Every structure is written in structure tokens, then in C-alpha cells.
Amino acid sequence: MQAVGIIVEYNPFHNGHAYHLQQAKQQTGADCVIAVMSGHFLQRGEPALVSKWSRTRMALAAGADLVVELPYAFSTQKAETFASGAISILESLHTDFVCFGSENGNIDSFTRTADLLEAHESELSALIQQEMKKGNSYPKAASNAFLQLFTEAPIDLSQPNNVLGMSYVAAIKKQHASIKPYTITRIQSHYHDDSLSSSFISSATSIRKAIFDSSSHGDLSKHMPVSTANELTAYKQAHGQFHHWEHYFPFLKYKLLTTPLYDLQRIYEIEEGIEHRLLSYISSATSFEDFLTNVKTKRYTRTRLQRMCVHLLTNTTKSEMQQADPYIRLLGMSKTGQGYLKTIKKKLSLPIVSTVSQCKLKEIDTDIKATHVYSMPFQEPLRSQFMKQEYTQPPIIWP
Template sequence: MKVTGIIAEYNPLHNGHRYQLQQARQTSQADVVIVCMSGNYVQRGEPAVLDKWTRAQLALAAGADMVVELPFASAVQPADRFATGAIDLLAQLGCQTVAFGSEEAAFDYQTIGQKIAALPAQSAAFVDYQKTYATQLNEFYQQTLNLSIDQPNHLLGISYAAANARLAQPMQLLAIERQQAQHADQLIQTGAYASASAIRKVLAHTPVDLTTVQPVVPATTMAALTTQQGVQWPQLWPLLQYRINSTPLAELRQVYQMSEGLEYRFKKVITQVDSYEALLQALKTKRYTYARLQRVCLYVLLNIKDTAIQQTLEQPYVRLLGFNQVGQTYLHQLKKQLTWPLISKISAKLGAETGLLGLEVRVDRLFEQLTNTHQNFARQPLFYQGKDVE
């Protein structure tokens, strides 16, 4: 049985994602396509515009046979850790191939992944406070491997390749050319494709006008965006402001990734700004990317400490969000070979603070509060009856 994995955020799922799902299945001749998807918070440190159950449903409707959740501890991380979490999860699920979108699909990811995996860990050496970690990593790749990375998906692809090369049994890498829209496009052009960030830009406007979104997303996404309440950072701003103001320095310092005295900047600027965007602007230095700052803001908001992240990473699991008949059949076969616990329903024990999914349950409480939905307890994996991709 041929099994192909896709690493995704679907924030939200658009025509390009659906194309990628189809291409991945076709090119790899997969019997089963598994999507490993971020939960309610995404890699760049933002809440997802639709909750994880809705996005899992969209993935199933767009052709996925199974959707599993990439835990918060791996999802809200820089590219290398995000990639490691996702690749390990897909390998655990028995995937022989991992497919991903790329601006440079012809690139030899396999070889570069092996080269990077062979390098000693360098992060400790990136101590130039005038440059971001990402910039120093790029410079290091440039110097050692003559590798130049300009595109975010290219960086993710290389990160997948490196994480994959570290596996005992690496998977096949399948880069799929991105359609038309490049990731950073901020305006929706005419045509069937636009980037998720361009779509989020539309959603951020009040009142939301979905006219330009309709041509670039499947009907299921359109329906979800029309009927469901999403979460975006501006909505979280009063809570973040309150949190920073009510947290003494010594406590703020304990937040995950709050390093190099960043807590002093937080306490200083919070009294000077009146919006989330202004906060980010005020925090920005040459040392930190916006993505990094957004992740730290999310760790502050969700009260995330190092130990919570470490505990989750040390006790991996497979969290099912949904599947169709094909996925269910494969699941039966997979169960015997899984070494990680398979989580379908969350018991009180699993969801308790010290439980396997304690962190996931806790970070989702805010999502539950804001959307008035259940995200963990009282939920079970979706079963998708549809046979065809819409």
C-alpha cells in the first residue's frame, strides 16, 4: 500500500492546496494520502482563521484520506522544529513519500537535506545580535553549501529534507510546484489561485468582503468562511495587553523563547502601544523576525513555559482529526505497527494538565472561549462520507 504524507496548515485551504493534494496522490500513485496539519495555532505564531476541526473537514473534502494534528509544541516553532515534528509524525504513520509545495520544485532537496543533516548543529553559534536567527542560518547555508534561500516554502522544503534525512529510514521527497501565486503575494489576483496569506489579508478587513476569495477557494472553504467565526490576532490583543501588564518581569522571563532580555522590551513597550500591530512594530529589532516575535507573543498569551513544550515533545502521540473510508481501512492496518499512542477521543486523564494532551487542551481553551465551540473533550474524529473530491 502506497502512503503519501503532506505537511500543511490550510489557513485556510485554497485551490492551490487542493491541487497539491491531487498532484501528490497522482505523482506518487498513493493509495492513501495523510495530512499532518497544525491545530488551532500556526507556525508563524497566529491563531488559525478556522478551527482545526473545520480545516480537517476541508482537507478531507479536498482529497485527504486522513488528517492528524501536529501538536502545538511542534507547530508553533521555527521551520526546522516544525519540520522535524511533522516529518517524524508522518514517518510514524508509515508514509513512504512526503509531498510539499515549493517555489523551486526542480531543486534537489534530497541531496541538500543529507548535507544539512550531516552538518553539526549550528544554532548556538548564531549570536550576532544585529541579525535574525534566520538570516544567520541562511548565511551559514550560503557559506557551507553555497545554498541561497529566498522563499519561505523553499526554506520549509529544505527543512523537511533535512529532518527527513535524519530518519533511520528516510521517505521519498516529492516537491510540487506551487501554482501561480507566490506565498508572499498580498493581493488576490484574477485566476483560480491565491496564497493563504492573501486570503487572510481579506479576512482581516472589517467588514469582511469575500467576493475576491470565492474564485480561489473550494466551495467548502467558502461556506466555512461565510458561516464560522474565526480568530485573528487583533481579537486577542486586549487579552495579550492584559497579560503582559499583569505579569511581573520574573514571570515573563519564564515564558518559552523569552530570551536575551526580550521581557524588558515587552514590559517597556506595552505601555506605549495601543494595538497588536503597534506592539510588533515596537518590539521589532534586527535580531528578531516578525514570525519569531509573533510566536513569543503567543507563548506569552497562552502562558507557555519550556517544560510544557519539552514534555509534549518527549511524549509523542498520533492525534486523529478525521478520515474517510480509505483512511479508516489504513488505520486498522496501521494500529499494529504504531509505537506512539493513537488518540481518537480525549479522556479526562489524557486531557489533564499532566496528561499526554494537557498542553493541547490548555491552548485550545482560549479558542473555545472565543468561538464558543468544543475543541477537544466532546469531540471525536470526523468521518468523511464523500467519495470524490468536490
């Protein structure tokens, strides 16, 4: 039995994701689709629209066979670290292939670029530092440095999915993983598009915007599978809301206004005195959007600041993140996924977690904290019930 891995957030699952999942299986001929999915907080430093359990059901309903969580220590990080954790998990699960969406759509371009980056690593690093001294953010500095070093670059590293794809291929090389990479071209809708497409595929960004702009998401039905639409309706009915940064702003404000400066400086991503800038704007900020708009600079992008704020909420320190190792947290399985797991379970190189209440891994503590924070906007007793679920919920068996 062969397996293909996909690295996802599903925030929420839509028709573009369904196309990716189908193409991953079709292009590789794999029998089993393994989705490594971010938990309650995502790579751009945002709370997921709905819980990881709800998104697991979306994935399984659409054809994923095994859904495992990408731990917080990797899911809320820059592309390189995000990819490193996901590839480690897929390699431990003896995944044969990984398939990612990209703006480029040509895997040879990614492998050639990975070879170039490896061969010129020190030169590129020096150029990135020069660019950052000009006040550029790390992503912008890396893109500029790459273009300076390679005037005829095989891929455009200013495009977000190309960057992630490049990070997956580089992680495979660095870890000497046996995974073979594939890529498919993103179709119709771009990653940052914030308006719904006239076709059946729209970006997750535009779908989320439409959800929060209206009390009804009935007009979104053509952009997502029926199973996703039903799951969103059920989640809203059960929890009273979808998750948004503004729901967490009061907690962030409290955290910043009551935490001693030396404790703020221990938080991951808080560097170069940025804590003083955060404190100078938090008192007068009336919303998270207002706060970010004032704090954002050329060097500190919205994404970097959002990740910083997530780490503040979860009280995640530099030492915690530096010591974190990946592990396999099972969220859901189809019968095919169960069968695949049974064949490779004794050969896993990473620890596997089915139910948190029976787990003694230190690394899982950060993910538990993340769930506790994620539940804060709920009213009691829903909040306590949601926190308890983190300990007691076994993997979802589908159907």
C-alpha cells in the same frame, strides 16, 4: 495500500492546496493521503482563521483521507522543530511518501543540500552564531551562513517553502525514516503575496487579507473550492467572527501587565532580556500591530515575536516545550482513511488519541490550553461550548 503525507495548515484551504493534494497523490501513486495539520495556533505564531475542526472538514471535502493534528509543541516552532514533529508522526503512521510544495521543485536539490548540511554541520553552526552576533535573526543568519559556506548552493534557502522542504528532508535523514520525499513547484502565487492573483490560485496570505478587508468574501470564490467557501460562511454564521491577532491583544496586554518578571522569564522563547522590551511598549500600545511594530528589531522578527506572544497567552514554559513528545491526534477520516488506519493501527510507534476525554497523555495538556485560549474572544455560552468540544469531539467521519 500506500500512503502519501502532506504537512499543512490550510489557513484557509484554497485552490493551490487542492493542486498540491492532487499532485501528491498523482506523482506518488498513493492510495491514501494523510494530512498532518497544525491546530489552533500556527507556525508563524498566529491564530488560525477558523478552528481545526472547520479546516479538517475543508481538507476531507477536498480529498484528504486522514487528518491528524500537529501538536502545539511542534506547530508553533521554527522550521526544524515543526518538521521534526510532522515527520515523526508520518513515520509512525507508516507513510510511504511525503510531498511538499517548494519554490525549487527539484527533490534532488533538496537531498544534495541535506547531505551538505549534514557533512558541514559544525562549520555551519559556527557561521550562524557569527551572523547572529551581528544582530541578524536566526533565519537570516542561517541563510547568510549557508551562502558563505556553499557559494553555489543547490537551493535558495531564503525562500520560505524551500526552508520548510529542506527541514522535512533533513528530518527524514536524522530520524532514519523510511519515507521517500517528493516536491512540486508552487505555481502562480508566492507564499508572502498579499494581493489576490488574477488567476484561480492566490496565496493564503492574500485571501486572509481580503477576508479581513471586507465584510464579504464572495469575490474569493474563484480562489478556493466551493466546499471551503461554504465552510467559511458556516463558521462566520455560527461563531460571529474569524480569528485574528487583534482579538487576542487585550488578553496579551493583561498577561504582560500582571505577570511577575521571573514568571515571564520562564515562558518559552523569552530570552536575552526581551521581556524588558515587551514590558516597555505594552502599556502604551493601542493594538497588536502597534505593539509588534514597536518591539520588532532586526534580531527579533515579526514571526518570532508572534510565537513568543502565543506562548505568553498559553503560559507555555521552556520546560514544557523541551519535554514534549509527538503523538497522533485523529481529527478526521474518509472511508479510505479508516481502512488504512485499520491496517496499521497495531504497528504504531506513537500513542494515538481519538477523543481527549479518554486520553491520559500529559503532552495533550498544552493543546487543551491552546484551545481554551483560542476560544477566549467568543461570547458565552459559545466559549464554554467550544472548550467542551475539545474533550468530546470524536474524529470527523467523511462524508
